[in-house]
Amino acid sequence: MRITDSFRIRTVTENLNSSRERMTDIQEQLSTAKRINRPSDDPEAMANVLKLRTILETNHQFQRNIEDGLRILTAQETAMNDAYEILMQVKELAIEGASDSITVRESLADQLQMMLNNLVEIANTKENGKYLFGGTETMDKPFQMNENVVKFNLEGEVIDYYGNKKTFERQINENTRVTINLTGAEVFDQSDKGGSNLFQTIYDLKLDLLNDDSAAISAKIEDINDAVEQTLKNFLKIGTRKQLIVFNQDRFSTQNIQVQSSMSYLEDTDFGEAFIQFKAEENALNSALSAGARVISPSLLDFLGAV
Amino acid sequence: MGGFGIRSAFDIGRKTLRSQLAGLNVTGNNIANVNTDGYSRQEVTLKPDITIATTEGVFGTGVALDGVRRIRDQLVDRQVRTEMQTKGQNEALERVLNQIETTINEPSETGLRILISEFFDNWADLANDPENTTMRFNLREQASVMVDAFHQIDKQLRILSDDIHFELDRAVDRANALIENIANLNNKILTLEGGSKGTANDLRDQRDRDLDELSTMMDIYAFEKENGVVEVASPARTLVTANFPTTMELQVTNTDGNLRTTILDANDGEEMIINNGKINGLMQARNEIVPYYRERFDELAYNLITRVNNIHKIGVGIQGNANEIPYDNDFFTGTDATSMEISQEILADENAIAAARKVITEQDDGTVLVSGAPGDNRIALEIAELKQERVLSNGTQSLIDYLNSVVSEVGMGAKEAHDNVVNHESLINQFQNLRDSTSGVSLDEEFISLTKFQRGFQAGARVIATVNDLFETLINM
Known part of the structure; x- marks a missing residue:
């Protein structure tokens, strides 16, 4: 095969170009610390990386939801x-x-009134600027005590409830929503379901004391026990909800570590490997340059001299 | 008698000088053009001049010039041109796909994927704090950034489409110019070769260069007829017959908001189908590839808009006056990536963002009161859940999954195009090297030729000097 000058030049140029291209690629990986800098670098790995990033973000959100709950x-x-x-x-x-x-x-009886007042205050507890026991009516005070309650004769309810019976949820993982709140009705007044009305119980006891009714007073102890049991049941309910949520919290912590490790494996540059490759390419480039110079330069002209 | 003598000896010497000089000229020409693109080396053809038969023997009459030969292999030319078509097409496709990849801008902290992810996460945060005004403000601001990202991508793709059309315009213009050139050269070559001996080497080189360049543009078949004219044809029609060129022109049509380009034969208005080359690559990009990706983003936007709205509609915000709350509360307006916007109500007042379900109470005077509980977060919860819901691709992909697979597709397309270019590069180089091997100038060879013709010239001069001596001797007898 005839080797012409343009042939030689073209061949040397191409080889140098390929070598430089490979080196540039590796250099990019080294400076960005990422093996994949655009989807076309490794489309499959990229697809996985994007999926994993979304999972990580979503997990973080679930964790925020859980903390709030x-x-x-x-x-x-x-x-x-x-x-x-x-x-x-x-x-x-x-x-x-x-x-x-x-x-x-x-x-x-006076002491009881104080306790009743305290209980009402507890029922109106605020958390993060929102009322805890009003259901989803979180901006208005849920429990208003009847102003006549301090007097002896009371007509009407001891307490008016301005909240509602709605609960709200938090999404704690992809498939699960958890009810968070107990409504004021649930905690303090289940009389419509045959349960205890804590305020009423206390108030009735106060009346009995003022009426000097020993038998009634003794009988009330039973009611108070019911009220205590109701409260304890609710307490347990909350405990269970907390447990479920905390379990998810731990699960996410573990999963996040795995996800980040996978992502790192897929997209981060392995510096050791990259440096070695870079060195190899550099050597190849130097050899190519040196050899190229020797291929291009000499011609007969150098040796013909004077004829 | 005759056949040889002093005069014929002089003549032989003279012809030698002339022919060796011709050889030097041609060699000089080759050396001068060692770096000229597309130059085919030339060789002087020498043959013995006529012989004269006499009774005393058959004598030769020296050397004759039989034209200057152009060394060219047509078969290799055809092979190179076939590969040039593919190269032109691959390069065009690679460029376009790289640009689409850049437009989409993934992976990135500012890409559309993370913005959509944040959008839904903000709804989840609102679900944790539905009474909060500041949170609504943040949600709206972030949503605006996301909408902007949709607009940006859409706009860039439209600009890209326009750019491709301009490039097509330029490419078709260039192709037309080349076709015309080839026709003109056909003419000139015909004229020149008709009136002289040998081939019109430089003109043919030019014509071959034009044919090479035309092959990068489109799929052509070129064959040389007996009279030296090259006919050029594209599968569907003839481009150059003798010296009559065809002209192509572009036409733009608008289909579904996507601009598409067609190529017509200027003579009869018929559509021309180009199957390879840069023009084909650009046509594919303009008429299929870019519209395809625009449609993907439109579909994503459409689904995002409608699904969020469907949930948001039955919600109610926390604006103050119950009478001012609109009955239908859309979050987005628009139907695709171009027209997508945040609704006017929400732009005017972020409190119009709904977290709670609408409660509709009929009042005594017949009017309808729309309200919602401040702690109710059901709408916000549902919209947040939309993030994982598989609403696209027949229920197999969520919105973000869909976007991810579009990104993947572009990546694979760009990689494939790049690999095609690289792999094809070596094939083309092989053919070009082959062509070079036949037609290229080797300085070493030419230097040898120089020496050869120099010697020949010197030898011829020696012959003349010797005969001259004989003549002197004769005269001085």
């Missing part, structure tokens, strides 16, 4: 613990009041 649940828990404490005090007072004189009973 936990915050509310914990606040409810605390409130209900306080309510429980109050009910225990009420019970002690009832036991005491069952066997006392009228004068002591009057002062006990």
Whole structure:
């Protein structure tokens, strides 16, 4: 085959170009620390990387949802613990009041009123600027005590409930929504379902004390026990919800680590390997340059001299 | 008598000088054109001059010039041109796909994928805090950025489509110019070769260069007729007959908001189908590839818009006055990536963003009151859930999955085009090397020729000097 000058030049140029192209690719990988800098670098790996990134973002969101839910649940828990404490005090007072004189009973009635006031305050607890026990009516005070309740004769309800019976949920993973809140009705007044109305129970006890009705007072202890049990049941409900959520929280933490590790494997530059490749290409380039120079230069002209 | 003598000896010498000089000329020409693109080396053809038969023997009369030969292999030319078509097509496709890949801008912290992901995550955050105004503000602002990203991609693709059309215009113009050139050269070559001996080497080189360039543009078949004219044809029609060229022109039509280009024969207005070459690559890009990707983004936008709206419609925001709440509350307006916008109501007041379900109460005076509970987050929850819902591709892909597969498709297309170019490169080079091997100038060879013709010239001069001496001797007898 005739080797012409343009042939030689073309061949050397091409080889140098390919070598430089390979080196540029590796250099890009080294400077961006990413093996894939555009989809066409490795379309399949890219598809997986994009999927994994979305999973990671979504997991983080679920984790935020869970934290928010936990915050509310914990606040409810605390409130209900306080309510429980109050009910225990009420019970002690009832036991005491069952066997006392009228004068002591009057002062006990006053104490009861204080406890009732406290309970109402607990029922109106706010968390993060929103009322905890109003259902989805979170911006208005859910429990308003009847102003006549301090007087002896009361007409109408002890407490008016301005909240609703709606619950709200949090999405804690791809398939699960969890109800977070207990409504005010659920916690404090289940009388429409045959359960206890905590406020009514306390108020009725107060009336009994003022009426000096020993038998009634003793009978009330049963009601108070019902109220305590209702509160404890609710307390447990919240505990269970918390458990479920926390379990998911842990699961996400583990999964996130795996996802990030997969992503790193797919898209990060393996510096060791890249450097070695770069060195190899550099050597190849140097050899090509050196050889190329020797291929192109000499011609007969160098040797003909004077004829 | 005759056949040889002093005069014929002088003559032989003279012819030698002339022919060796011719050889030097041609060699010089080759050397001068060693770096000229498309130059085919030339060789002087020498043959013995006529012989004269006499009674005393048959004598030769020296050397005769039999024209200057152009060394060219037509078969290799055809092979090179076939591969040039594919090269032109591959390169055009690679360029376009790379540009689409750049437009889509993935993977990136500012790409559409992460914006859509954030959009839905913001709804989830709103679901955690449905009473919050600031959160609504953030949601709307981020949504605006996402809408902008849709607009950007759409706009870039439209600009790309326009750019491709301009390039097509230029390419067709260039092809027309080349076709005309070839026809003109046919004419000139015919004239020149008709009136002289040998071939019109430089003109043929030019014509071959034009044919090469034309092959990168479109699929052509060129064959040389007996009279030296090259006919050029495209599968459907003849481009150059003798010296009559065809002209092509472009026409633009608008289909579904996508502009498409067709190529027509200027003579009869018929459509021309180009199957290979740069023009074919650009046509594919303009009429199929770019519209295809525009449609994908339109579909994504359409689904995002309608599905969010369908949920948002039955929700209610936290605007103050119940009487001011609109009955139908859309979040987006528009139907595709171009027309997608955030609704006017929400742009005016971020509190119009709904997290809660609508509660409709009929009042005594017959009017309808629309309200919602502040802690109700059901609409926000549902919209947030839309992120994972498989709403596209017959229920197999979520919105983000769909986008991811579009990105993947572009990546694979771009990679394939690039690989095609690279793989094809070596094939073309082989053929070009083959062509070079036949027609290229080798300086080493030419230097040898120089020496050869120089020697020949010197030898011829020696003959003349010797005969001259004989003549002197004769005269001085």
